[in-house]
Every structure is written in structure tokens, then in C-alpha cells.
Amino acid sequence: MGWYRYDDANNLVLTLHIQTGAKNTEAAGLHGDVLRIKLAAAPVEGKANALLLKFLAKHFDVPLCQVMLKQGDKSRHKVIVIQQPGCGPDVLYNELQS
Numbered sequence: 336m337g338w339y340r341y342d343d344a345n346n347l348v349l350t351l352h353i354q355t356g357a358k359n360t361e362a363a364g365l366h367g368d369v370l371r372i373k374l375a376a377a378p379v380e381g382k383a384n385a386l387l388l389k390f391l392a393k394h395f396d397v398p399l400c401q402v403m404l405k406q407g408d409k410s411r412h413k414v415i416v417i418q419q420p421g422c423g424p425d426v427l428y429n430e431l432q433s
Contacts, residue, residue, distance in 0.1 A: 337368035339424040347395070347417040347424060355382070355383045360390050362427045369412070370427060384408065387415075396421030 340348050347399035352366040357373035376386040378407050381410055384404055392399045 338365065339369040342416070345419070348405075348418045349417065349424070350413040351387075351410055351413045351415060353387065353407075354384065354414055360386060370426070387413070391415060391417060394422070394426050 337358055338350050347366045350369045351412065352398045354371060355376060355378045356362065357363075358373050359373065360375045361373050362370060363373045372390070374383050374386050374390070375400045376383040388399060388402045388404065393404045395402070397417060397420055401418040401420075403416045403418075405414045405416050
């Protein structure tokens with residue numbers, strides 16, 4: 336999969352395409368070689384970014400402080416680093432299969 340990798344410190348690095356203003360917050364399939372995430376928030380005053388980080392912290396079973404937005408603060412294309420994730424990237428991919 337091209338949408339995730341592990342760095343040298345065994346942190347999970349996700350490459351995401353974000354769609355804001357959706358009805359529900361969920362993983363929504365691949366968008367080229369990145370994972371698309373729908374967010375039920377508008378991209379206003381950092382609300383969408385905050386929701387994204389909370390969504391990922393919950394899915395990867397980590398405290399919010401271990402989820403960091405590395406690139407794409409004001410972009411649909413984002414790079415997220417999750418320190419010491421409690422689950423692998425399949426937790427998001429499996430959500431797509433159900």
C-alpha cells in the first residue's frame with residue numbers, strides 16, 4: 336500500500352486525501368495511492384484538522400498527543416505521523432471492507 340509506511344523509529348506515517356463537509360467521519364477508500372478520509376467538519380479555524388487527529392487517535396488506540404500533522408495544515412493532502420500506534424494501518428483499511 337502506498338498510503339502508509341513506518342519510519343526508522345517505527346512510527347506510522349500516513350498519506351491522506353481529506354474530504355471535508357461529509358455526513359460522517361470515515362475512511363472512504365483509495366484516492367490514487369493515498370487513503371481518502373471523509374470528515375464531518377468544515378475546514379474552518381482548524382476544526383477539520385482537529386477532528387482528523389481525534390479520529391486517527393481513536394482508531395489507532397493512542398493518546399491525541401501521539402498523532403501529529405506533519406504536512407498539509409491548509410491542504411487536502413496531509414501527512415500524519417502516529418507515534419507507537421496500538422494498531423496497524425489495516426484498522427482503517429478494514430473499515431472500508433465492512
